[in-house]
Amino acid sequence: MRTLISTAFVSLDGVVEAPGGEPGYRNSGWTFKEVEFLPEAYEIKGREQQEAAALLLGRVSYEAFAPVWPGMAEFTEYNKMPKYVVSTTLTEDRLVPGWGETTILRSLDEVAALKETDGGPIIVHGSAALNHALSDAGLIDRYHLLVFPLLLGAGKRLFSTADKDAQKLRLVEHEAYANGIQKNVFEVVR
Numbered sequence: 001m002r003t004l005i006s007t008a009f010v011s012l013d014g015v016v017e018a019p020g021g022e023p024g025y026r027n028s029g030w031t032f033k034e035v036e037f038l039p040e041a042y043e044i045k046g047r048e049q050q051e052a053a054a055l056l057l058g059r060v061s062y063e064a065f066a067p068v069w070p071g072m073a074e075f076t077e078y079n080k081m082p083k084y085v086v087s088t089t090l091t092e093d094r095l096v097p098g099w100g101e102t103t104i105l106r107s108l109d110e111v112a113a114l115k116e117t118d119g120g121p122i123i124v125h126g127s128a129a130l131n132h133a134l135s136d137a138g139l140i141d142r143y144h145l146l147v148f149p150l151l152l153g154a155g156k157r158l159f160s161t162a163d164k165d166a167q168k169l170r171l172v173e174h175e176a177y178a179n180g181i182q183k184n185v186f187e188v189v190r
Helices: 038-049 057-065 075-080 108-115 128-136
Strands: 004-011 052-056 083-086 103-104 122-125 140-148 170-174 182-188
Touching: 004 038, 004 128, 038 075, 038 140, 038 182, 052 057, 052 108, 052 128, 075 170, 083 108, 103 108, 108 128, 122 128
Parallel strands: 004 122, 004 140, 052 083, 052 122, 083 103
Antiparallel strands: 140 182, 170 182
């Protein structure tokens, strides 16, 4: 079974919306505008590209990333790997050309089936609504979180508010950086 990893930049109050500058959000770009950049705090981002074998995105994140990431030197490894987009509305003709093999998955059952295939870890970037659904369905195996010392108040949250049983996590890696960012890697305890 493949490991499904959710990776996120998250504020201390759980907001994941528009960390890199996506338009339409009052705190857009909060990861770089509000906190001093320290390269060592982002080491895990490079490691994720080396370890992941596939990229999983929701439609909204796909439509934001696909036109931009292929031309960014920081994401060259993602350009090479297969991509999966979970969407009930995206059509093949709206896939961005030139970003490699991309498959549309129509349901969480298809995500669960993908996890059963051979291959390395599958990583989820952004995709707040997809993260909610994956977590609620028990499909996420690990979280890679860079927690920023900010309270943003409003915005999409990483975790859903569904009324469900408690889910225990095991901290397997952590580090705090001089700029206040904390790296927390959690495995989901089954």
